[in-house]
Amino acid sequence: MKREPIIAIDGPSGAGKSTLSGLLARRFGYIHIDTGAMYRCVAVAAQRDGLDPSDEAALAQICSHLEISFVRSNDDQRVLLNRKDVSEAIRTPEISLLTSRISAHPRVRAAMVFLQRQMGAGGGVVLEGRDIGTVVFPDAEVKFFLEASARERGRRRFEELQAKGLEVDLETTIAEVKARDAADRNRTHAPLIPAEDAVIIDSTQLEISEVLEQMAAVAQQRRRAAGLPIRSDGDRP
Numbered sequence: 043m044k045r046e047p048i049i050a051i052d053g054p055s056g057a058g059k060s061t062l063s064g065l066l067a068r069r070f071g072y073i074h075i076d077t078g079a080m081y082r083c084v085a086v087a088a089q090r091d092g093l094d095p096s097d098e099a100a101l102a103q104i105c106s107h108l109e110i111s112f113v114r115s116n117d118d119q120r121v122l123l124n125r126k127d128v129s130e131a132i133r134t135p136e137i138s139l140l141t142s143r144i145s146a147h148p149r150v151r152a153a154m155v156f157l158q159r160q161m162g163a164g165g166g167v168v169l170e171g172r173d174i175g176t177v178v179f180p181d182a183e184v185k186f187f188l189e190a191s192a193r194e195r196g197r198r199r200f201e202e203l204q205a206k207g208l209e210v211d212l213e214t215t216i217a218e219v220k221a222r223d224a225a226d227r228n229r230t231h232a233p234l235i236p237a238e239d240a241v242i243i244d245s246t247q248l249e250i251s252e253v254l255e256q257m258a259a260v261a262q263q264r265r266r267a268a269g270l271p272i273r274s275d276g277d278r279p
Contacts, residue, residue: 044270046072046166047183049261050174054234055138055222056195057188058245058253063170064119065254070168070261074119075161076112077171077178078141080154082132083110083123085141095140098147105153135203135210135218142225151177151232172226175237184264186257187236190246192220 049072051063060076067074084105085095093100111122121129131137144150151173158178162169169178175185190198196216203210226234236242241260245253265271 044268045164046070046270047261047264047268048162048165048179048181049168049184049186050179050182050237050240051168051170051186051188051257052172052174052176052234052236052240053186053188054172054190054195054219054226056199056219057190058198058250059170059188061250062188062253062257063168065250066257066261067168069254069258071166073161073167074112075158075167075169076119076121077154077158077169077174079112079121079132080110080157081145081150082137082141083108083121083128084150084154085137085144086123086128086131088144089137089140095143098149101144101147102149102153105150110157130206133206134208135215138222139218142222146225146229146231148231172234173232175240176235177232180237183268184261185237185240186260187240187242188253189242189244192216192223194246195219 049066051059051066053059059078063076064074066072084101087104087108088095088101091104093104095101109122109124113120113122120127121132155178158169161167162179171178175182175187193216196219197212199219200210200212200215203215223234243253243256
């Protein structure tokens with residue numbers, strides 16, 4: 043029996059990876075694995091334990107004891123850390139910046155990559171992150187790299203945080219996005235770069251629905267090439 047493909051979606055913070063990964067997974071009946079949320083879970087655990095974000099050995103140790111899972115509640119996906127819902131806790135600006143520091147450690151990345159490969163090995167998954175197509179699943183059948191201008195991504199993030207009732211400043215949020223970009227692109231281990239065979243989509247001027255249709259068309263094409271049947275919304279492998 044032919045295996046359903048692995049879909050890898052990479053890109054910087056605020057490019058629309060989470061939203062589009064969830065929609066694309068629902069379109070094909072795949073499992074959505076938010077790898078960025080996994081690193082954010084490590085950051086939350088480290089913060090709660092009062093760990094120094096530069097202490098790689100201590101961070102690697104807590105990674106070995108973390109239980110991370112994704113569960114769907116109606117049309118929303120929730121993130122559980124050691125069986126507790128941390129979906130909101132992992133999305134604060136403070137955790138975003140802390141995550142960038144923590145995820146740069148090779149031992150932390152190795153621990154998370156091991157978990158991600160276990161989750162996605164059977165195919166029929168959409169994984170989002172910053173190094174899925176280059177490091178985690180370099181042989182993924184479908185790869186995307188989502189981009190958008192830093193100002194547009196900062197604006198999206200600002201509106202998202204405002205909607206949650208947080209007091210934020212637009213220019214500060216844009217500056218934080220740029221700082222995260224610099225950290226992700228310039229890190230020595232697994233820097234943020236597109237895979238050579240990734241389809242690059244700039245979403246700055248596009249609606250979510252437009253990007254989704256582009257991605258779905260590419261995924262359907264790859265599925266046809268693999269001899270798999272065309273699927274519609276909600277169909278499951």
